[in-house]
Amino acid sequence: MRRPLRDFRASVLLVLFLLLSAVEVVDASCECGFYMNDTRDYFTHIIYNNFSAFPATKPLRSNPDFAQNWVIQEWSVPPGNWVTPLGISNKEENVFLKDGNLVLRQQGYSKENILKGANVSVASIASASGDIIHGSFRAEFKMENATGGSCGGFFWYRDDQNEIDIEILSREFKPDMFMVHYTTHPALDEKGQLVKNATEVIPLRGDHPARSFQRHRFDWTSEELRFYQNSTQVHANAWRVPDAPGYVYLNVWADAGAWSGLPSTTDVFLTVKSIAIFHNTSASDQGLDKAFNMRCEKAGGPSNTTICLDTNIESGKMDLLSSASTVVPSRVWVLSLLCVVFGIVVSIL
Ligand SMILES: *[C@@H]1O[C@H](CO)[C@@H](O)[C@H](O)[C@H]1NC(C)=O
Ligand SMILES: *[C@@H]1O[C@H](CO)[C@@H](O)[C@H](O)[C@H]1NC(C)=O
Ligand SMILES: *[C@@H]1O[C@H](CO)[C@@H](O)[C@H](O)[C@H]1NC(C)=O
Ligand SMILES: *[C@@H]1O[C@H](CO)[C@@H](O)[C@H](O)[C@H]1NC(C)=O
Ligand SMILES: *[C@@H]1O[C@H](CO)[C@@H](O)[C@H](O)[C@H]1NC(C)=O
Ligand SMILES: *[C@@H]1O[C@H](CO)[C@@H](O)[C@H](O)[C@H]1NC(C)=O
Numbered sequence: 496m497r498r499p500l501r502d503f504r505a506s507v508l509l510v511l512f513l514l515l516s517a518v519e520v521v522d523a524s525c526e527c528g529f530y531m532n533d534t535r536d537y538f539t540h541i542i543y544n545n546f547s548a549f550p551a552t553k554p555l556r557s558n559p560d561f562a563q564n565w566v567i568q569e570w571s572v573p574p575g576n577w578v579t580p581l582g583i584s585n586k587e588e589n590v591f592l593k594d595g596n597l598v599l600r601q602q603g604y605s606k607e608n609i610l611k612g613a614n615v616s617v618a619s620i621a622s623a624s625g626d627i628i629h630g631s632f633r634a635e636f637k638m639e640n641a642t643g644g645s646c647g648g649f650f651w652y653r654d655d656q657n658e659i660d661i662e663i664l665s666r667e668f669k670p671d672m673f674m675v676h677y678t679t680h681p682a683l684d685e686k687g688q689l690v691k692n693a694t695e696v697i698p699l700r701g702d703h704p705a706r707s708f709q710r711h712r713f714d715w716t717s718e719e720l721r722f723y724q725n726s727t728q729v730h731a732n733a734w735r736v737p738d739a740p741g742y743v744y745l746n747v748w749a750d751a752g753a754w755s756g757l758p759s760t761t762d763v764f765l766t767v768k769s770i771a772i773f774h775n776t777s778a779s780d781q782g783l784d785k786a787f788n789m790r791c792e793k794a795g796g797p798s799n800t801t802i803c804l805d806t807n808i809e810s811g812k813m814d815l816l817s818s819a820s821t822v823v824p825s826r827v828w829v830l831s832l833l834c835v836v837f838g839i840v841v842s843i844l
């Protein structure tokens with residue numbers, strides 16, 4: 496009679512052991528904010544999305560992990576003059592999850608569409624918060640399947656006088672490189688001359704780099720803007736650094752203007768693997784975010800354990816608890832349950 500029980504105990508132990516070894520990834524709350532390992536910049540808040548960890552619920556806007564951070568844009572721009580000949584419509588149907596990535600789609604624009612003067616069906620998401628000031632903005636993405644023009648953008652925006660852009664254009668894709676456009680608006684001065692350092696075009700080289708995921712990043716402090724390809728800084732700009740809060744956007748579009756070119760005749764996919772935005776808010780930037788300060792104090796104040804490193808979060812070594820940090824993570828819950836079961840089994844013996 497004892498043998499089966501022993502086997503049972505052994506298997507419970509084995510399961511426990513396996514579970515414990517799976518808990519290498521540390522759950523963290525980062526109550527006191529985030530340090531950037533390379534620049535030593537410090538920020539209080541984060542927007543983090545690892546899309547492969549998202550359940551494939553439909554539609555995306557009812558996924559709380561997405562909806563708490565992002566708003567799918569639904570608005571149109573009418574056709575303008577020769578500079579913007581076609582209208583565009585940002586549509587919800589062009590934003591979805593596929594194979595563990597977030598996809599923003601620009602729908603193929605056919606000859607019939609041209610004849611009808613139809614809007615180009617495009618995609619855009621904006622951060623739910625418009626109170627983002629200073630930060631390190633990172634996204635890993637690629638833009639695929641264009642036959643013709645498309646512009647992919649990852650940018651911070653307040654108004655036309657306050658904007659920080661990273662843009663890529665399908666018309667510039669080459670087998671060994673594509674151009675990345677870094678722009679701080681306004682890029683022109685009062686006389687219409689280009690402001691020094693406000694725009695920079697830097698090739699991203701590789702073997703068909705447009706076909707693989709690339710890490711794009713810009714950092715914004717009160718002193719300067721820095722731009723990165725993968726983890727290497729490629730440009731900096733200290734002129735006209737914005738000094739007011741705004742929104743973060745990702746988008747894909749074309750309007751037949753000179754910038755985007757004639758819209759692609761095939762669907763274009765801006766495929767996003769992950770987004771990590773470490774940032775301050777207008778209150779936290781001044782040290783005046785009461786909720787943040789209390790949360791940090793309650794956790795014991797700033798220390799190695801309450802301040803998280805960006806590298807640990809981006810490598811997946813540290814798993815951010817969702818904003819509702821009072822919720823016990825499921826792993827801990829399962830472990831406690833197993834311990835109880837184990838206790839019962841042992842007491843039976
Ligand atoms: C963090 O920065 C240090 C030096 O500043 C460097 O040696 C280390 O490799 C960095 N860690 C990661 C994970 O990038
Ligand atoms: C195209 O955009 C215009 C301007 O915003 C809008 O009024 C119109 O409804 C759009 N057309 C379609 C078919 O969505
Ligand atoms: C990509 O474009 C081609 C045409 O070039 C089209 O047939 C195909 O359906 C597109 N890919 C996807 C995944 O839609
Ligand atoms: C960035 O990283 C990707 C993949 O790791 C690589 O293919 C690409 O060449 C890198 N780009 C740059 C500019 O270093
Ligand atoms: C202009 O850009 C260069 C190259 O990135 C950088 O070294 C320099 O500091 C910048 N100057 C200003 C005033 O932003
Ligand atoms: C972000 O805000 C904190 C104050 O809470 C400040 O110490 C820090 O310097 C700010 N970060 C940047 C890069 O401005």
Ligand SMILES: *[C@@H]1O[C@H](CO)[C@@H](O)[C@H](O)[C@H]1NC(C)=O
Nearest residue numbers: 530797798799800801802804
């Ligand atoms: C905590 O931070 C201090 C100072 O930066 C460092 O020397 C120490 O190694 C850190 N400890 C841990 C456990 O990371």
Ligand SMILES: *[C@@H]1O[C@H](CO)[C@@H](O)[C@H](O)[C@H]1NC(C)=O
Nearest residue numbers: 545547548808809810811812
């Ligand atoms: C993203 O999520 C997937 C699936 O849960 C996981 O395997 C991967 O390690 C995560 N990546 C990071 C960088 O956290």
